Amino acid sequence: MRKMTVAEAIREALRLEMKRDERVFIMGEDVGKFGGCFGVTQGLYEEFGPERVKDTPISETAIIGSAVGAAATGMRPVPEIMFCDFLTVPMDQLVNQAAKMRYMFGGKAKIPMTVRVPVGAGMSAAAQHSQCLEAWFIHVPGLKVVMPSTPADHAGLLISSIRDDNPVMFFEHKMLYGVEGEVPDEIEPIPLGKADIKREGEDVTVIATSMMVYKSLEAAKELEKDGISIEVVDPRTLFPLDKETIFESVKKTNRVVIVHEAVKRGGVGAEIAAQIADEMFDYLDAPIKRVAALNVPIPFSPPLEKYVVPDVKDIINAVKSIAR
């Protein structure tokens, strides 16, 4: 084991896969000599050269669309979209081309591409640079959706995503890039579709994604003082979703809080809640609570931004509202 930040873990996974498989390449805005807007790809341009770490024009549609074309013809591109908010621009290539091509062609194409996308608020980047839009993509059959929290999970899941023969949306939280954690000396792929229990507990199941895993773990410590033990389940991939692990936890605690940073209405929490409300109904002893951002665009000013995005206290309150 060694310590790495999330950014380092991602970079290491990219390096390993690029060394292992020459079809893998990176493309995006300022990913080359600049090293990426958040420094994630730093050094890769020097190591692999401009052909495999491609700086593109400010043309998100061309980035995703050309990745689709390259993936359909034998390459394994790893395009980056600089901010999640800019996914609005190449949506057609993601949704109508990448996701559907295999199906429309009757299974006669595969589109192995992994789209890396920083999400999230926390740096006063305001409404067009702070969104979490992962929910849109679970609604698009043909895509897989990954949203890790720890450095080790980022590394292991990125490797699996790159090796996956389907288009994968890989969401990274920009405020996690600098967060450290243990990473195995030999990074192994972590299969898509396996949740991870980040903390065992008895009283309430807290299903949290990305940054909210950390906030939930903090909440867990506070709640412990009040004698409430929460189990923190990190789905890690939103599709495929590891219902088994989630459901097992619900069977144990009979109480659920779902936490994500995206706005609440129509967020991924709704889908998870709906699945539980259907299939786990008999095990539930309390309302299913969701903790998520207010349904507003992310505001700029720090006190507003802080207010809009869920924090530890919101999680604690939600848990307490249903704890035995």
Place this chain on the structure above:
Amino acid sequence: MRKMTVAEAIREALRLEMKRDERVFIMGEDVGKFGGCFGVTQGLYEEFGPERVKDTPISETAIIGSAVGAAATGMRPVPEIMFCDFLTVPMDQLVNQAAKMRYMFGGKAKIPMTVRVPVGAGMSAAAQHSQCLEAWFIHVPGLKVVMPSTPADHAGLLISSIRDDNPVMFFEHKMLYGVEGEVPDEIEPIPLGKADIKREGEDVTVIATSMMVYKSLEAAKELEKDGISIEVVDPRTLFPLDKETIFESVKKTNRVVIVHEAVKRGGVGAEIAAQIADEMFDYLDAPIKRVAALNVPIPFSPPLEKYVVPDVKDIINAVKSIAR
């Protein structure tokens, strides 16, 4: 009262608003002399002229973006996007501009525009011409989302949408255009955020949207034969959502089935289910069921398409699975 098809009702609402308010205008691909891909705007070009019924290039981004600019500067555009699937193209202008402009500007702009969008399967138009993507838009604060079923609702809600000072997504099912129903002689606006109980019942609440309202009403007839009485609630607007009406129905029946044509995962049904599973938990006597399309792109071939999209039988089965 008079009989009108959905297409006629929409056209009549457009006519009335264009006559009432000269700031209202229509723009889109082939909406002018061609009368619209589905014939909805037929005759309006002749009546109001090319300045107010504007044929645009095949440029969805320009259509929506210029509507935003026009709306911000005193007009009330009613752009049409020919197929819901093509909303992928102008997403940025919808999500990052139209929806957020007022907020980002601290309340100092208003964007009164209504985007008309045909959705849905049923004509073997395949994966890129059959989607229902309304769920994406309830996840975007700043937008309102309307999805009517009957001709009268289309007319009344379209009028309210056009008069609304916020950007409204107005989803019409293309297979409903030819469906007839009663429309008041004087068409009055129907307020956004008011659900309508399309059929009263005692045993199970069926919340259905758009085309699925019709299929639910058919199911109701069948179910009646088996002694099961369902209440069919049509939310009509997905945001604002009329929780009150929905919750009242749940209080009565204690059982819920949600039906929509969009694919299930991440659909609007998830949000509605999640709200019920939170706020109505104590009234629920059975799992919340969702009936929706399979999580696949819409296939071309009729037997496949039919299989993927929910039908009356699926609704009946879901109701029976939880009925007392």
Place this chain on the structure above:
Amino acid sequence: MKLKKEELLHFYRKMVEIRKFETKVVELFADGMIPGFVHSYIGEEAVAVGACSNLNDDDYITSTHRGHGHLIAKGGHMDKMMAELFGKETGYCKGKGGSMHIADVDLGILGANGIVGGGFPIAAGAGLSAKMRGTNQVAVCFFGDGASNQTTFHEGINLASIWDLPVVFVCENNMYGISLSQKEHQHIKDISDRATAYGIPGVTVDGNDVIAVYEAVKEAVKRARQGEGPTLIECKTYRHRGHFEGDPTVYRSEEEVEQWKKKDPIKRFRKKLLELGTVTEDELNSIDEEVDKMVEEAVEYAKKGKFPEPEKAVEDVYTDIVEEVRE
């Protein structure tokens, strides 16, 4: 340029294949045998054939909603195409795609596309891939005049231009995007002028002259294979039929249609061949007959095929996940 007789006959045969295929499709559509939308390529055959005759099996094309012609010209199999149009499991896409999504990736056909302009960046990506893999494949991107106003036109061609990608952008300017005439949807006459915006060569040719198209694309393909980057080629042509089957075509005049029918690419080419004396009328007639038979066989094949089992709908979404898509 001196073309060999077999090349000329190939042009003729392929154009006739498209024409007869499409004529049959129109008929079958009217008879209710083909569901969904059908956009006929009749009148534009010289473009697909002139362009694709420069390509090898492993070269790529991206096609459009009006794709049948491109597919046939690139070597696609009529029987599987027809079966797909019928929605049969024996079709190219097992009935999942239909007219707007027929593909044959093994033949480099990266699909018809229901999204206007969808192919630009995909073609650029195929070109990028060819370049990175060090092959000398090229990609031809077909698109309409209407599509030249889409977002993707701009970004796709710009990308190809800066990376000198082996892509040929072939515009089928049939003067209309559905009901909107070119005059109404753009403020230029020659779409090839847009090449200036990317610092690449742009040429306009008579799109009803298969040899003119062939030669322009030949030059562009050569440039592409030599690493000199993309070319934009505009082919002026016309669709004889409505935008889709069922279009009442209120937006254009009978005279205009008649004018263009006089410039029918197949009739013209047939006449030219006979005038040149390279071929005899009999040779051409026997091609016609062979093609008639092909089309009949394709229809037979399509009719014989079964509709897919409904349960197959859950397959082919992912390479690995199948039953779980029900949840």
Place this chain on the structure above:
Amino acid sequence: MKLKKEELLHFYRKMVEIRKFETKVVELFADGMIPGFVHSYIGEEAVAVGACSNLNDDDYITSTHRGHGHLIAKGGHMDKMMAELFGKETGYCKGKGGSMHIADVDLGILGANGIVGGGFPIAAGAGLSAKMRGTNQVAVCFFGDGASNQTTFHEGINLASIWDLPVVFVCENNMYGISLSQKEHQHIKDISDRATAYGIPGVTVDGNDVIAVYEAVKEAVKRARQGEGPTLIECKTYRHRGHFEGDPTVYRSEEEVEQWKKKDPIKRFRKKLLELGTVTEDELNSIDEEVDKMVEEAVEYAKKGKFPEPEKAVEDVYTDIVEEVRE
């Protein structure tokens, strides 16, 4: 063209306002007083001022992420701008927008924009609205060289071109889109060449010469107001600082920066004014001092303002719905 002294002094004052505002912003950002991202306009002042000096209060502009200069040039109030940068409720957007979203709709400023290229169709729409309402307003759309490769560039300009909308597209070609040089991101030298693609006039001017910009835009505004449609104007310029504050600018050389600093638009203009003899050094100095004071006052105003109450976050999403956005 003969310019009056007051016009010349207006150019000078506005450029100095921008320079001093931006210089202060850079300082305050470094001191941690301004959160978020800041993109400095230093070095590009001649473009905003030259362009906006042609506009009336009710004309429109769409701006970019690098918007402070445009806003000041269009008459935006420094104090409310500064307060917004601080995130104060006294700011233009009550702290909801920040640097990338400052707007003053009453002054026709349709907002800075965090989406590269976001303004093209919006400007077209403002022009359309002016035309439909029968005013003689125009809209100026500012954008960078990098933005000229975005989807929106193509669709926005095409729309304006076919409907002869009163829009002037002003490109600030500062030779880089973040780290990528123009040479790397497009295959052309002059972005004004792209005007060909839309059949509209395109001109390139020295973007560090405020009079050159002024005159080119004057001509374009005149055309626009006369109903003759849009123009594309490219202003070659340079940003003195990094893309955003904090950018290590590894992608360009010190020499290049120094070269351009020699062409500083304000220094140049000041020198020219003095050479022309129309103004005295004292007059210019007193403008400098007045602006210093303005900036100080703006900072005071910003500092004095309060941060918004957190609960205000739910306001301004809709015109009518407020508390319900919590649900």
